[in-house]
Amino acid sequence: MLPFFMPTPRVADTSIDPPARLRHSPETRLAMLTYTPPHEQDLPPATEKPWLLLLLCLVWLLPGLLGREPLKPDETLVADIVRNLLDGGKWALPTVAGEAWLERGPLFYWVAAGCAWLGDTVGLPLHEGARLATGLFMALALWGTGLSARELIGRRHGRSAVLILIGSAGLLLPGHSLNGDVAVLAAWCWGIYALALAPRRPMQAAPLLGATMAVCGLAGSLAEPLLLLALALALTLFPAWRFRRYSLVLLIALSIALPLITAWPLALQQASDSAFGIWWDNYSLGFFGGFALLQALHPFGFYLQLLPWFAWPGWFLAAATVWMQGDRLMQPRFQLPLLAGGLALLCLVLSNSGRAGYALLLLPPLALIGAVGLDVLRRGVASFLNWFGVMTFGLLAIFLWIAWLAIQFGVPQRFSDRILSLAPSFTPHFGLGTALLITILTVAWVWAVSRRRTVGRQAVTNWAAGTTLCWGLAVAVAGNWVDARTSYRDFATAIAPQLPRQGCVASENLQPSQRAVLHYYLGLTTQRRELVTEPGCDWLLRQAGSEALSAPGGWREVWQGARPGDRNERYYLYRREATE
Incomplete structure (x- = not known):
């Protein structure tokens, strides 16, 4: 018996076996490779409501986007780039304090500038309006991950992948701050969806794949679209992607992506030949540096030390699924995310970069793999993960409530004095709206963790709900305090x-x-x-x-x-x- 998964009984239904005359046809072989047996298709009756998932995603997305000053380093840099663009700067040449800033492509800055311009019409400060671009790209990333899971695994698995993704610890700060990594993440998620869609609807997948490669190149560097292209080519190793029109899919995608990707470097060269040379030599290949000096293997091991907490609980669910369903890894639902995660991890481990934002590329594949085994996760393991999440986030929520009491009412006294001493310029202001908000969040979390569901889905739902609760409490309770301690406005x-x-x-x-x-x-x-x-x-x-x-x-x-x-x-x- 498998220790982590319930044993799956065999189904004595010979009607699924194709006739002997068709058994060896190419169409039948492809159908058998992508076929999901009835006992894996039959899921327990749904208890989740789609609007609840949408509400959870919104509550996770919105806190932290508004009502705070930009933090260093990324947010202050992006805010200044956006201000320069809106003040009449060259859109092909992002600048920070008058100097070219070329570590990432400019697409995120363009979208952030557009959001800041729209935000200004309703009175939002520039950095808060620009931060709406982060919420936009994160919403796209969650949507793309959900569609990928539904296409690869089946109905109701999209929400599982989304819940695993928003429960990832490493996504919280990048998912609510001004940085171009979220634009690359959104494109990566939709690129995976395009490749998952290609065997069934190749003509719809082709332009989508091309658009995602273009966004990767315009928001990141040349390394990200090359990684997506390498993934698309590597999939031809598997029969599900060895169909006649797959080469046409790649040709259409490249014909869309290449002109768009090359448009910005050409415009940059026109704007400043020296800036183009700096980008080409040092930043054009992203985590591998630039063409003048390819850099690798330093700092080696950074990502291996980062991932245990950054990708939790996705990596645990993915590892358990792979370990216990090793005999099914040749199914397309495993092949695509395993290959995507493996190629991304290989690039990061071999790269010269020690940037946590690059590790975001690993989260969607882990969420997709973990979603496969969620409904057959053994009760003991699911219960442990559920208990661990409820206890962790419950205790953290209690701590945040105590911090709120200490900030607003000075109780307990020593804790209050310590908090206020760390931010001397902070002045507490009691807000009835804040008190009502954190009360609603806490009550909603208690209701969410008390609902009965399939044990695997209950574990990831409660984990995502706990992450959302504590993030919302932290922003509501300590947002102004963090501003006073870390903001450069004062x-x-x-x-x-x-x-x-x-x-x-x-x-x-x-x-x-x-x-x-x-x-x-x-x-x-x-x-x-x-x-x-x-x-x-x-x-x-x-x-x-x-x-x-x-x-x-x-x-x-x-x-x-x-x-x-x-x-x-x-x-x-x-x-x-x-x-x-």
Whole structure:
């Protein structure tokens, strides 16, 4: 007996066996490879309501998109890029504080700029309007994953894959912040769906595959569409994708993708030949660097250390499914996600990048594999996963409620003092709406975990509901506190009166995200001393750690300060001393 899955009885139904004269025809062989036996098609009566899944996705998506300042590093960079685009900058040349920023393609910035422009019509700050683009791409990613699961596995499995995906710990922060990784994730999800659809509807799959390859290239680098193309080519190893019109699918997809992907580099070269050279040499291949210097195997092991928590519980469900259904891995529903996840993991492990955003590519394949075995997961394992999720998120919710009481009412006193000391500029404000919201979220979670379902589906539903509850509580309870502790708005407000109204300001040891903050909030573009030894400016802004800095020779300190509660970053503003 399989320890993780209930044994599956054999069905003595010979009617599914094709006649001998048809048994060896190509059409019959393909049908047998993609055929799902009746006992695997028959699912327990549905208790989930589609509108509940939609509501859960909305409650997961919306918190954190509005009502907060941009965080470093990604959000401050993207916010400044969007401001520059809306202020008349070149759309082919994303810039941060006046310098080209080419680590990712510009598609996400274009969509974010459009959302910011629309948000401005209803009074949203630029960064909040731009963040709506993140919600748009995340909604597309969830939709694409659900369609892929329904196409590969069958009815009602789409919601299972979506629940596994939104329960993934690593998706929370990228899925609610300004970053181009979510656009690549959405395209990757729809690319997998296009390949799943190709054996059944090749002519519908072809343009969809081409469009997703184009989005990967325009939002990421050349590496992502090449990865999707490699996946499409590798699928020809399996009979389900070795049909006559599959080559036509690839040709149509490439004819759509190639002109769109090459359009931006050509426009970039027209806008700035030097910027194009930087992109081509250093960033064109994404996690492998650029064509001038292919980089790999450093930092080796980063993603292997990241995935145990980043991809939980998807990797656990996927591993259990693969282990216990090893004799069925040659079915198309396993072949596509296994190959997609394997190719993505191979690229990341061999790459030069240590960026967590790239690991988002692994989450949809894991969700698809885990969804296959969800309905046959043995009761003991499903109960453990369910119990672990309820206990984990229940205790975390209790902690967040205590934090809310400490922030609003000073109870318990020591905890309250500690919280407020970490963000000195934070002033608590009791809001009846916030109190009502966190109460509704908590009651809804208690109702959700008390509903009876199939044990496997109950485990992932309760995990997704717990993730949504704690994320919503964290944003509602501590959102303003986090803003006060991490936002650069207070720093920009404090230094603004000290800056000159005219003349240039040099900077030293400022990271791109810090220079982006100055440009985004104050419109200040500093001259980097790292590039020009003596820019000729009469003002100098330096950044240091916790250690104190003394004024350089020939300079006089005018101001020093930091973000409230931040002991790791301190800023010093100097003015050149007058010479006789």
